[in-house]
Amino acid sequence: MIIIGEKINATRKSIAAAIVARDAATIIKVAQEQVAAGAAYLDVNGGDPRPGAEVENMKWLVELVQANTAAPLCIDSASPEAMETGLKLAKGKPIVNSISLEKERLEKFLPVVARHECMIIGLCMADGGAPTGPNDRLDRAGKLIEQFKSVGRGVEDVIIDPCFFPVSAQPGDGVAVLEAIRQIRKAFPGVHVGGGLSNVSYGLPGRKYVNLAMVSLAVYHGMDVALIDPGTPGMVPAVLATEAISGADEWCMNYVTASRQGKLP
Amino acid sequence: MIIIGEKINATRKSIAAAIVARDAATIIKVAQEQVAAGAAYLDVNGGDPRPGAEVENMKWLVELVQANTAAPLCIDSASPEAMETGLKLAKGKPIVNSISLEKERLEKFLPVVARHECMIIGLCMADGGAPTGPNDRLDRAGKLIEQFKSVGRGVEDVIIDPCFFPVSAQPGDGVAVLEAIRQIRKAFPGVHVGGGLSNVSYGLPGRKYVNLAMVSLAVYHGMDVALIDPGTPGMVPAVLATEAISGADEWCMNYVTASRQGKLP
Numbered sequence: 219m220i221i222i223g224e225k226i227n228a229t230r231k232s233i234a235a236a237i238v239a240r241d242a243a244t245i246i247k248v249a250q251e252q253v254a255a256g257a258a259y260l261d262v263n264g265g266d267p268r269p270g271a272e273v274e275n276m277k278w279l280v281e282l283v284q285a286n287t288a289a290p291l292c293i294d295s296a297s298p299e300a301m302e303t304g305l306k307l308a309k310g311k312p313i314v315n316s317i318s319l320e321k322e323r324l325e326k327f328l329p330v331v332a333r334h335e336c337m338i339i340g341l342c343m344a345d346g347g348a349p350t351g352p353n354d355r356l357d358r359a360g361k362l363i364e365q366f367k368s369v370g371r372g373v374e375d376v377i378i379d380p381c382f383f384p385v386s387a388q389p390g391d392g393v394a395v396l397e398a399i400r401q402i403r404k405a406f407p408g409v410h411v412g413g414g415l416s417n418v419s420y421g422l423p424g425r426k427y428v429n430l431a432m433v434s435l436a437v438y439h440g441m442d443v444a445l446i447d448p449g450t451p452g453m454v455p456a457v458l459a460t461e462a463i464s465g466a467d468e469w470c471m472n473y474v475t476a477s478r479q480g481k482l483p
Numbered sequence: 484m485i486i487i488g489e490k491i492n493a494t495r496k497s498i499a500a501a502i503v504a505r506d507a508a509t510i511i512k513v514a515q516e517q518v519a520a521g522a523a524y525l526d527v528n529g530g531d532p533r534p535g536a537e538v539e540n541m542k543w544l545v546e547l548v549q550a551n552t553a554a555p556l557c558i559d560s561a562s563p564e565a566m567e568t569g570l571k572l573a574k575g576k577p578i579v580n581s582i583s584l585e586k587e588r589l590e591k592f593l594p595v596v597a598r599h600e601c602m603i604i605g606l607c608m609a610d611g612g613a614p615t616g617p618n619d620r621l622d623r624a625g626k627l628i629e630q631f632k633s634v635g636r637g638v639e640d641v642i643i644d645p646c647f648f649p650v651s652a653q654p655g656d657g658v659a660v661l662e663a664i665r666q667i668r669k670a671f672p673g674v675h676v677g678g679g680l681s682n683v684s685y686g687l688p689g690r691k692y693v694n695l696a697m698v699s700l701a702v703y704h705g706m707d708v709a710l711i712d713p714g715t716p717g718m719v720p721a722v723l724a725t726e727a728i729s730g731a732d733e734w735c736m737n738y739v740t741a742s743r744q745g746k747l748p
Contacts, residue, residue, distance in 0.1 A: 385728050386735045392728035396703075418728065422735055424747030427720035432728055434696040435703055438661075452717065455692035463650050463657035463683065463697055470651045470687060482689030 219437065219457055220259065222292045222313065222445045223252030224414060226279065227263040237264055237275050245279065246286045253287050255448035256481065259313055260287065262304065263294035272300040280307040292445070293336075298326045305334040312336050315445070316379060316413075318343035319361055332369035339413065339443075340366065341379045342398075348381060350391075355380045355398035356405060363406060377443045378402050379413030384420040385428070392418065392432070396439045403440035412436075412443030426450060434460045455482050484702065484722055485524065487557045487578065487710045488517030489679060491544065492528040502529055502540050510544065511551045518552050520713035521746065524578055525552065527569065528559035537565040545572040557710070558601075563591045570599040577601050580710070581644060581678075583608035584626055597634035604678065604708075605631065606644045607663075613646060615656075620645045620663035621670060628671060642708045643667050644678030649685035650693070657683065657697070661704045668705035677701075677708025691715060699725045720747050 225248050228234045236244035249260055260283055264275025272295065280291060284307075293304035294315040305312060316339035317327045331338055340362030342355045349355045359378045366376050380398045383391045399411050415436060419428035430452055433444065437460040448454050458476050461467040476482055490513050493499040501509035514525055525548055529540025537560065545556060549572075557578040558569035570577060581604035582592045596603055605627030607620045614620045624643045631641050645663045648656045660683075664676050680701060684693035695717055698709065702725040713719050723741050726732040741747055 385730075389733055390730050393730055422727070423739060423742035424720060424724070427717065427724040427747060428727060428738075430695070430717070431699040431721055431724040434699045435725070435728060438700055452692065452695070455689060456696055459689070459692040459696040460700070462687070462693060463700060465650075465655050465658055468654055473693075474688060477688035482692060 219461065220410070220412070220443045221257050221448050221454065221457070222259040222261050222315075222443065223249075223255075223257030223289075223448055224261050224416075224445045225252055225447055225449075226260060226283065227294065228265040228275070229263070234266075237266070237279065240278065242282055245282055249283045249287050249289070252448055253289050256454040257289060257448045259292045260289045261292040261294045261315060261445060263315075264300065265296065272297050273303050276300040276304045277307060280304050284309055292339075298330050301327065302330045302333075305330065305336060308336075313377065314338045316341040317362075317365075319358055319365070320345050324365060328365065328369055331366075331371075337375045337377060337410075338366055338371060339377045339379050341413070342381045348383065349394075349398075351394045352397040352401055355395070356401045359398075359402045359406065359409070363409065373406050373409040377410040377412055378406075380411065382413065382415040382417045382432070384422075385418050386421045392435075396435055399436060399439040399441050410443050412441045412445065414445040415441075416446070426452075429453070430456050433457060437461060437466075438464050458482070484726065485675070485677070485708045486522050486713050486719065486722070487524040487526050487580075487708065488514075488520075488522030488554075488713055489526050489681075489710045490517055490712055490714075491525060491548065492559065493530040493540070494528065499531075502531070502544065505543065507547055510547055514548045514552050514554070517713055518554050521719040522554060522713045524557045525554045526557040526559050526580060526710060528580075529565065530561065537562050538568050541565040541569045542572065545569050549574055557604075563595050566592065567595045567598075570595065570601060573601075578642065579603045581606040582627075582630075584623055584630070585610050589630060593630065593634055596631075596636075602640045602642060602675075603631055603636060604642045604644050606678070607646045613648065614659075614663075616659045617662040617666055620660070621666045624663075624667045624671065624674070628674065638671050638674040642675040642677055643671075645676065647678065647680040647682045647697070649687075650683050651686045657700075661700055664701060664704040664706050675708050677706045677710065679710040681711070691717075694718070695721050698722060702726060702731075703729050723747070 262279045290310045292313040318341040342358040385392045419425035462470040462473040527544045555575040559580040583606040607623040684690035727735040727738040
């Protein structure tokens with residue numbers, strides 16, 4: 219399981235404020251806390267409505283986070299320029315978050331990722347709209363893999379995000395996305411599947427319980443990359459416990475080790 | 484979902500002591516707390532190594548719990564005499580916990596349940612030993628349903644317990660039991676499936692996380708009866724959240740109602 223810490227994202231008010239104020243201490247704290255809680259990668263998103271600001275934000279964030287943690291980054295932007303800035307500065311092999319099948323986005327981003335060594339999150343969105351069942355997600359996963367293959371990437375560098383939607387608004391989509399995870403893993407051996415799933419609880423009370431249940435269900439169905447807040451109580455334990463139950467963690471060795479390391483409080 | 488509160492069980496030291504001492508206050512407290520936390524039924528087990536004591540314990544427990552809560556009971560005993568005593572005194576329609584295919588047990592218990600209005604937990608154990616995969620669980624479920632049919636019970640009065648084993652000792656059994664739940668529900672429409680699942684975490688550290696993940700996975704696969712401690716933090720919310728995700732709770736109405744009732748702290 220690859221856990222990507224989701225918190226350094228300008229859609230969060232406190233993070234946006236810290237970015238605008240160049241408040242390094244706040245960003246460093248959030249970065250280090252996520253790594254301590256179990257994040258293997260750190261997402262960085264410096265989205266900003268001011269013209270040109272996002273490129274500068276990305277530069278600042280990438281350099282700041284890399285100077286203060288050893289975690290590789292997940293470069294998160296809707297701007298090809300900010301994305302390229304992040305990829306140029308990123309050490310090791312970052313993850314790109316994300317590229318969809320929407321024609322305009324695809325044409326802008328594909329040349330950028332082609333120029334850099336990286337893993338790519340392929341989002342099952344297309345110009346036709348959001349996916350509605352497991353079949354169109356599977357179909358779109360195949361098309362995303364083809365697109366990334368055209369710029370020299372094998373499935374092992376691809377993370378398919380099946381699109382998690384609010385279960386309160388779309389009854390049946392919980393089952394659809396879980397089935398899609400299983401089918402995508404089966405149809406494309408070696409591909410990764412995952413993404414941000416806290417969207418499933420949007421509009422509901424007690425969101426943490428829905429997110430925790432969804433993490434267990436998604437991991438059981440084959441999700442191996444999770445864009446989450448690893449500091450949420452019970453979140454990392456839910457991932458580890460589900461791997462123990464599903465047999466992905468044979469003889470529960472990883473679970474027992476995590477306990478010894480104090481990760482199961 | 485039917486939640487059976489598991490705590491009034493003489494295999495727990497504090498409960499055994501309370502039973503021996505006829506400490507009514509302790510039993511009443513545990514009973515009322517479980518109902519407040521979400522138990523629809525209360526399990527009562529008065530197991531006792533002293534000859535004849537279990538029948539007296541059962542009588543005391545059933546009368547005490549019924550005088551102090553409105554919850555119907557789950558009469559839990561390995562003694563046919565104690566079972567019959569409990570069934571005679573139980574108000575409403577109790578649950579019997581449990582009857583397996585083991586020949587000696589079956590011959591002793593089947594005449595007892597035949598004489599009383601009750602639901603029956605049918606445990607997938609047989610003289611051949613513990614089940615090892617989904618197929619033998621499905622096969623045993625069919626045989627249990629046949630046995631209960633022979634004493635006039637329809638599937639709607641049967642709860643198949645697929646046998647949850649420690650995942651640390653039997654890798655692969657987590658997946659097997661979950662598949663069995665799905666197959667049993669599909670093969671015998673109307674039958675209930677469930678049981679005590681805290682056994683899955685036996686031998687592991689951080690047991691609560693394994694139990695919480697297993698509850699979500701089992702509910703998703705079709706478990707509709709859970710013998711649990713509803714007071715475990717996050718346990719009832721995990722059940723409700725999973726029903727919201729799986730579509731069993733359409734439009735999440737039950738989840739939202741539970742939140743309004745303060746059940747999602």
